[in-house]
Amino acid sequence: MMGKDRSRSKVAMSITLISAFLASWAGIYLLLVDRDALLLRHGELVRQNDELDRDLDAAEAALEPLRQLQTQGAAGPDKEGGEGVVAQAERRTNANRLQAAEIAVENAQLGRADEILNRIPEAARGFAWHLLRSRAARRFPLLVDSEDDVLVVSAAPGRREVAVGTRDGWIAGYAIPAGGTAPGPIPRPGFRIRAGQEAVFACAYSPDGRRVAAGDLAGRVSVWSVPGGEKFETLEFDETVTALAFVEERRLAIGGDEGRLAVWNISDGSLIELRGHDRAINAIDVDRRNVRFATAGDDSLVRIWSGVGFRRVVELAGHADWVRDVAFASDGRTVSSASSDLTIRHWNPDDGGLIASTSTAGVEVVCLEYASVPNTWCALGHRGELLFERAGARLRYDVPLVGGIALLGGAAAEDLSWAVLAMGGALSLWRTDPGPSFERRSADAGELRSIASSTDGGLVVAGGTDGGVWVFDATGARRIGGHRGACMSVGLLDDAQLCASGGRDGTARIFELGPQPRERLVLEVDDKPVVAVALSEDAQRVACVSRSGRMRSFDAHTGELLREIPPPQRGVAVATIDRKATLLAWIGDGGSIRTWDVQTGERVHPLRDRDLARVSAIDVAEEGLRLACTSNDYFAHVYDLETRERLAILNDPDHSIWSLALDAKGETLATASRDGTVFLWDVESGERLLKLQGSFEAILSLEFRRDGRCLYAGTENGAIEAWEVELD
CATH class of the missing domain: 2.130.10.10 (YVTN repeat-like/Quinoprotein amine dehydrogenase)
Known part of the structure; x- marks a missing residue:
């Protein structure tokens, strides 16, 4: 019996030593396996490059006969095979070139990206081309x-x-x-x-x-x-x-x-x-x-x-x-x-x-x-x-x-x-x-749910969940006032002399800016949170809309109520007012989109889209009469309010949309996700122009500068991030 016990003891000791040996090597094995998996990923990117090269070569080969036909004058602009067909083919080819260049940049192949970008004609080098060149340069x-x-x-x-x-x-x-x-x-x-x-x-x-x-x-x-x-x-x-x-x-x-x-x-x-x-x-x-x-x-x-x-x-x-x-x-x-x-x-x-x-x-x-x-x-x-x-x-x-x-x-x-x-x-x-195209400034403001910028970008106003109205400029960030509860919305005059804010407490507040900012007025808007505010260009009116859909317009100097648009009987998902305080828009249950002229109170541009569901963000372009909103977390819809048509449905399946913004003309849409990723989209074509990566914090608000050359983002940790961009 003792011999058997001794044998069992040796077996047990052997098993223990083998287990310890395997455990000590497990981390090393996982390290090597992880690197092998990453090598396979690297190879997959290279194969993707090769496939794009073949597609690009085929597209460019198909272009040549059309160009020759156009040069010979065999077809006019309105005939089959004419200038219109050539232009369409060139646009498709340039889109393929941009996609191939972006893959090359992601694969750290700058020389290849340069070669592809240089093949895009100068006349076609728009916003996406310049931003991709900026990325590749780093x-x-x-x-x-x-x-x-x-x-x-x-x-x-x-x-x-x-x-x-x-x-x-x-x-x-x-x-x-x-x-x-x-x-x-x-x-x-x-x-x-x-x-x-x-x-x-x-x-x-x-x-x-x-x-x-x-x-x-x-x-x-x-x-x-x-x-x-x-x-x-x-x-x-x-x-x-x-x-x-x-x-x-x-x-x-x-x-x-x-x-x-x-x-x-x-x-x-x-x-x-x-x-x-x-x-x-x-x-x-x-x-x-x-x-x-x-x-x-x-x-x-x-x-x-x-x-x-x-x-x-x-x-x-x-x-x-x-x-x-x-x-x-x-x-x-x-x-x-x-x-x-x-x-x-x-x-x-x-x-x-x-x-x-x-x-x-x-x-x-x-x-x-x-x-x-x-x-x-x-x-x-x-x-x-x-x-x-x-x-x-x-x-x-x-x-x-x-x-x-x-x-x-x-x-x-x-x-x-x-x-x-x-x-x-x-x-x-x-x-x-x-580099100089990105900046970040922080404040102890909680989440920044709304931001607005001056024309020159020298000043940005933000509303924080701490209730504060915050001003960001070259000197840093400072709190100029606030609400009882979170500040839900802000608006700013182009000359940065006056700003307005709306809070969860149902009030709107107007502030005079300058070396020593002061609160001018407190306005009672509703018993619901004020989700959007805007000042008219002449600084005479302030328009406010609550979560219920009620809109009230006040005299910005006396606080006198000028106009009221009552809330709808059914619920409102989101509501907003354009930057100039001229257009009120809200989206209700069932995909109904309603807009009003703020000055006259008249209803304009009604439309309905039954595809809309779980809408959480909305924006209206300043000049283009275009409206954008989210749907089902992962989709952005863009509408032309004059023609009452949907222009685009934009989607990236890997990134839910937490906030969005249209540029002043309504030609470019920015969307942001929880992980800090920002995408820029061409509204006309529906194509994704570029991916911008700032912090890895959730972005809760977006704002284009008036000239469209800068995009601002407000994060979950009280920071303003900015990218300089060139919109052609």
């Missing part, structure tokens, strides 16, 4: 293309140089061309060193950039001089090396996949063991200003260690899942951690206090890096999402190249706007700075 093609599968990338301190570690056991260094222009030929590696036979999961430069360290799957850590490639020393760490960082020139911090943490003195070979983490260490980052370093682990903890006595000084607890990366800000006053709980937390490294927590809007961040300017960081999601924040402005890009990320450092300002990403055998240089 992304550059592959810098490195090799047969090795790049798993990790690290930037040299203060230099435009990166080191990469590959699945095949190589470590290589590349000098990155200066930003601002296309990088030109793919650079040759400055060094290429055989680290071993196993995959390199971690690499790091020394502070002076003269040494590089690599750690591999087998637990081997080696240090070389670069670019010469002379090996200093090799350490057998006995765990898969998952994180490396030089604490100082000759001391290297090493983290393993079972939580082991040690500091290795590469001069004398001594090793200082620290009580690391209970589970795998995913990242190490160093604060050289204050001689300390931080570690992040699968035990959901961040720990900060002294770089002198190598003792633990602070433990940061609060994440609900694995902490995937950790990074110190350039000034050392903040340390940030990215977790699988879909947050990035910012901490005070001195006392461990939580400064702020940032939602990543569903993105699981695996890499986090700070730039060398204050309040600027870049993060990479495990499915290719690139998140960027500078001074509170957050952007998101979806990129095809995933695996590692490094922000370039250096003295030149343009160096701070570039990230190097790696996956497969490629490095790609991306400009993450939103």
Whole structure:
């Protein structure tokens, strides 16, 4: 019996060891599988490019006979095969070219995108062409293309140089061309060193950039001089090396996949063991200003260690899942951690206090890096999402190249706007700075449900769920007054001298703007929330409409009631007033659309669309007598109020529509979604012109500037975002 028990014990021990072995390799296996899946995605995009190329070649080949026919004069404008047919064919071909160029930009193929965009005739280069060119200018093609599968990338301190570690056991260094222009030929590696036979999961430069360290799957850590490639020393760490960082020139911090943490003195070979983490260490980052370093682990903890006595000084607890990366800000006053709980937390490294927590809007961040300017960081999601924040402005890009990320450092300002990403055998240089075409300003206003801008864009007024009426200008944001309950709507004169607001409390308020804004009038509109307000161009009237559909027009100076349009007997889904306070519009049950002349009270332009359901947003163009509204969350309908016809139904199945806005002429529609994505649509053709990506916060309100050259968005977190655009 004892023999059998001993045999059973051995079997049980074997099973336990096998289970532990499989568990320790599970994360590595998932990492490799995830990268393989992303490589397949990259290949699918390339195949999509090839299909678009074939379609484009066929369309351009079909154009040539029609052009020859037109040149020979064989057909007039009104005859079959004449100028009208040629123009239609050219429009279709140019639309195909724009689609192919957008796919090329998404695939980081700037050269191909340039070539396609240049084939579009100058006369046809409209709004979509210019914005697509602007997007393409911020992304550059592959810098490195090799047969090795790049798993990790690290930037040299203060230099435009990166080191990469590959699945095949190589470590290589590349000098990155200066930003601002296309990088030109793919650079040759400055060094290429055989680290071993196993995959390199971690690499790091020394502070002076003269040494590089690599750690591999087998637990081997080696240090070389670069670019010469002379090996200093090799350490057998006995765990898969998952994180490396030089604490100082000759001391290297090493983290393993079972939580082991040690500091290795590469001069004398001594090793200082620290009580690391209970589970795998995913990242190490160093604060050289204050001689300390931080570690992040699968035990959901961040720990900060002294770089002198190598003792633990602070433990940061609060994440609900694995902490995937950790990074110190350039000034050392903040340390940030990215977790699988879909947050990035910012901490005070001195006392461990939580400064702020940032939602990543569903993105699981695996890499986090700070730039060398204050309040600027870049993060990479495990499915290719690139998140960027500078001074509170957050952007998101979806990129095809995933695996590692490094922000370039250096003295030149343009160096701070570039990230190097790696996956497969490629490095790609991306400009993450939103540039002069994007701005963001924030206030502690809650959700911004309504916004209005002056003609020159120098001032934006917004209504917040905190009840406040907020003014955003070059000096920042300030609260000039408010309501009892949320501010639901705002209106602004073109010269920015007067603004109006409507609140959940059923009142409208008029404010005089200037150096010292003051409240002029409080008007009782209804016992329901006021959902739209507008001031007439001569500043003599203010029109207000409540959620019930009741409209009241008042004298903007005395508060005298001038006209009232009673609410309908049946319910109203949404209501609005145009910017000039001349047209009231609401949509009721059953798809009925009703409009009134605000001055005369006469009903105009009645129409019905039974396809409308669950309408949640509405807008009326200032000049074009066009109305747009949402339907069933994912559709936008646009109508011509004079002809009473529906012009377009616009839809993107992946993005629900939370807000929308028409430009002044009613030719372009902007729609925004919960994840911060903004689409621009051509109303006449129904085609999607472009996708704009600002923050990854829900956008609750949109507004075109009067000249159509700027689009403003109000977010769920009290921020105004703006994109400069050119509408031809």
